[in-house]
Amino acid sequence: MQTPWALSLRWIDTDVERAHWRTTANYRFLPTLQAGLEWNVEAGEVNPIATWFFLREDRWKPAAFLGTSSDRIGSPKGTRATFLTVAKNLDPVPASVYASVNYSEWSAGWNVPFGANIEVVPRVTIQPMYDGERTHLLATWSGDRFSVTAIWAWMEDPGLAISAGF
Numbered sequence: 001m002q003t004p005w006a007l008s009l010r011w012i013d014t015d016v017e018r019a020h021w022r023t024t025a026n027y028r029f030l031p032t033l034q035a036g037l038e039w040n041v042e043a044g045e046v047n048p049i050a051t052w053f054f055l056r057e058d059r060w061k062p063a064a065f066l067g068t069s070s071d072r073i074g075s076p077k078g079t080r081a082t083f084l085t086v087a088k089n090l091d092p093v094p095a096s097v098y099a100s101v102n103y104s105e106w107s108a109g110w111n112v113p114f115g116a117n118i119e120v121v122p123r124v125t126i127q128p129m130y131d132g133e134r135t136h137l138l139a140t141w142s143g144d145r146f147s148v149t150a151i152w153a154w155m156e157d158p159g160l161a162i163s164a165g166f
Contacts, residue, residue, distance in 0.1 A: 002028060007166075012151060019073045035049065050067060051066070064086045082103045095116055098115055124139070137155065138152070
């Protein structure tokens with residue numbers, strides 16, 4: 001069930017100031033449009049975030065969305081990213097894949113993040129991902145309106161994210 005509000009808190013055990021703590025709050029204004037704020041606590045930074053879901057997935061076509069947020073994990077204060085992402089479920093396999101074309105202000109150029117979500121057991125997924133520069137691994141347990149994610153950022157720093165919708 002989609003809820004209009006979503007809150008997320010992420011912590012990564014790193015010395016990188018902007019990556020250590022991140023909080024987001026999103027509101028779904030329309031079924032296809034959500035926007036909110038991202039707060040990078042230790043960097044003293046609050047920025048807008050937004051995602052427009054302009055193509056719904058069906059049997060033959062992927063989902064597609066356009067968005068903006070802060071740049072990658074570990075990027076310096078003030079750098080943003082704008083991205084176009086396509087995603088597709090791999091039915092009947094319990095997995096989905098995605099790829100993005102991402103403009104990074106940090107790199108002052110384009111990169112191509114990609115990854116997959118693989119259902120291990122019901123409500124538990126693993127997500128290997130490449131953010132356009134570095135690799136990460138996530139493991140998520142999802143409830144109806146709540147999720148907990150273990151993070152292995154850069155394949156070296158542990159972290160945790162907690163998200164809730166209401």
